[in-house]
């Protein structure tokens with residue numbers, strides 16, 4: 013459930029010739045792609061001779077999309093190119109309201125962070141206030157299989173072929189623009205920098221990808237964020253929703269890391285983005301920060317304990333452990349983790365034969381998961397989320413899987 017920004021990092025190498033952008037074909041045998049795929053083959057032992065290509069549709073989505081992947085995953089991707097994000101994240105009423113109003117945020121300069129996104133009106137708790145669609149998707153297996161040089165060459169082709177390549181190139185890659193001393197200008201370097209700085213971890217079918225979402229890429233990190241990312245099933249669209257009410261002028265933030273980490277774990281996890289976090293949680297006075305860290309470390313220990321209790325069928329003891337986890341997560345304001353914990357409690361109560369408790373925990377889980385948007389847009393009306401339905405859909409989640 014946690015949103016993750018996962019720019020894959022690999023060291024820089026010199027590059028070869030410039031690839032010229034190609035024009036869309038007039039009579040097109042490659043539909044739904046608007047350009048002839050450009051392909052290469054893997055030379056890694058794990059995926060020897062696997063074919064990877066750049067597939068572009070300039071007409072799909074908001075900015076067009078380029079996908080670097082295998083022909084079979086491209087065929088799967090082709091089934092989703094007409095995905096309409098508004099109908100995924102909004103009910104028809106919300107859709108009308110959304111369409112008739114200006115967007116409730118703007119991209120502005122934020123001191124010390126380059127750009128960022130701020131609210132222009134009050135955003136309500138759990139409101140979806142931004143939708144975005146991938147502009148570039150890169151198969152992680154391709155990156156490993158074809159090597160950095162070839163991967164960067166194809167990435168540049170992928171960006172060149174977009175409807176508006178500048179949407180990607182104007183993003184602030186950490187190194188984009190300024191060559192370091194002794195560094196050679198290489199093909200695809202700017203594009204690779206932007207991917208490293210701005211891409212999210214996402215998926216398509218069985219494949220893991222780095223996905224570049226132009227709007228969401230402007231949102232800065234906070235360890236106690238006011239917003240979170242929700243992906244569509246295809247992985248091509250996402251919605252940003254508020255964890256709590258956000259005031260006009262307040263900066264929109266998401267967490268680039270899994271939630272629940274201690275201060276030192278967070279700073280270490282964020283080091284790859286090249287900034288030291290000064291969010292409200294990281295800036296707490298030392299005694300309060302230590303107390304928060306102690307609660308977070310205890311949650312981690314208790315989760316391991318609960319897992320062993322579950323495995324040894326000590327369900328009632330596991331429920332008591334789980335209750336302490338719930339209370340600590342509430343103190344730490346870890347809403348997304350709480351939703352999972354409520355599912356765990358439902359499952360434990362069911363295993364313990366306590367139907368009443370199972371229904372109570374299922375109610376808590378459904379409330380949070382529903383409000384967060386994980387049960388679809390009509391979850392309140394459907395009334396179908398009892399214990400069995402919840403465990404059927406979400407029972408595989410939890411700390412003891």
Ligand SMILES: C[S@@+](CC[C@H](N)C(=O)[O-])C[C@H]1O[C@@H](n2cnc3c(N)ncnc32)[C@H](O)[C@@H]1O
Pocket residue numbers: 124125126127128183184186209210228229230231232233234285286287288289290291
């Ligand atoms: C996904 S981008 C966010 C948007 C970016 N600020 C921009 O101007 O496009 C990630 C980069 O933003 C900066 N950033 C994000 N959160 C930050 C924070 N809390 N403090 C300082 N810099 C931050 C870092 O340079 C990071 O590598």
